[in-house]
Amino acid sequence: MSSPEQPTVLVVDDEESLVDAIQMYLEIDGYRVLSAHSGEESLELARRELPDVIVLDVMLPGIDGFETLRRLRRFSRVPIIMLTAKGEEADVVRGLHLGADDYVRKPFSQSELSSRIEAVLRRSRFTSGAEDTAIHVDDHLTLDFGRHEVVAGGGKVQLRPTEYRLLYHLATNPGRVQTYEQLLTKVWGPEYRDEDNYVRLYVTYLRHKIEPDPAHPRYILTERGLGYRFVDYRRNQRISERVIDHEHGAH
Numbered sequence: 001m002s003s004p005e006q007p008t009v010l011v012v013d014d015e016e017s018l019v020d021a022i023q024m025y026l027e028i029d030g031y032r033v034l035s036a037h038s039g040e041e042s043l044e045l046a047r048r049e050l051p052d053v054i055v056l057d058v059m060l061p062g063i064d065g066f067e068t069l070r071r072l073r074r075f076s077r078v079p080i081i082m083l084t085a086k087g088e089e090a091d092v093v094r095g096l097h098l099g100a101d102d103y104v105r106k107p108f109s110q111s112e113l114s115s116r117i118e119a120v121l122r123r124s125r126f127t128s129g130a131e132d133t134a135i136h137v138d139d140h141l142t143l144d145f146g147r148h149e150v151v152a153g154g155g156k157v158q159l160r161p162t163e164y165r166l167l168y169h170l171a172t173n174p175g176r177v178q179t180y181e182q183l184l185t186k187v188w189g190p191e192y193r194d195e196d197n198y199v200r201l202y203v204t205y206l207r208h209k210i211e212p213d214p215a216h217p218r219y220i221l222t223e224r225g226l227g228y229r230f231v232d233y234r235r236n237q238r239i240s241e242r243v244i245d246h247e248h249g250a251h
Helices: 016-028 039-049 065-072 089-098 110-124 161-171 180-188 196-210 233-250
Strands: 008-012 032-036 053-057 080-085 102-106 134-136 141-144 149-152 177-179 220-223 227-230
Touching: 008 016, 008 039, 016 032, 016 110, 032 039, 039 053, 039 065, 053 065, 053 110, 065 080, 065 089, 080 089, 080 110, 089 102, 102 110, 110 161, 110 180, 149 196, 161 180, 161 196, 161 227, 177 180, 180 196, 180 227, 196 220, 196 227
Parallel strands: 008 032, 008 053, 053 080, 080 102
Antiparallel strands: 134 141, 141 149, 177 227, 220 227
16 A cells, blocks of 8 residues: 555556556656556455555456446445546446546546546545534534534435535535536636536535435525535524524523
């Protein structure tokens, strides 16, 4: 396992020349690089070496990248970047839905891949100051960012790191519109500020995990053409406090 100063990247692709080029570039950037040329080999390495990031090609011999991703997610939350063919939008959506954290389309520059690796590593280290933030939204939803716990409908909800960061930035700004650009910069990084589709997709994931009725959201509200707004739970709390004070005064 690597040190924080030298993160380990596992590169999975059956094109040996591409893997060699990626390895050379990333090692210059200060990463420790492991390589695998099949899904089966990558699963074994992921279990044994515990990499910090996995770069995973969709097209692999044997089990493909999607099945490899599905199996990886059974035992690991490691950030995963999918390599997809240019123009294959369905592959991008499918990979993100299965648990990938990002994607890079082939052909790509080495600097682009390096910046994406840096970004997913940054997102995997949760927001500073979150340890002091616990929010009781209502009887259905409770957020305790210090404990990394989200409870919806009486049950704990499992969130991926990016979902967690997005929820944090929405919920700690109740009642305030967060634009696409603001959310992209805070959650993904400034290099993603034109990727509105990321926000829309991950809001959909969050709604399915925390909303009683995702089709009619109660917590994450859409501000059409602008972004999203988390319900102002503070207003409800102030009303509750006034009711309690009134009841105590009546006695």
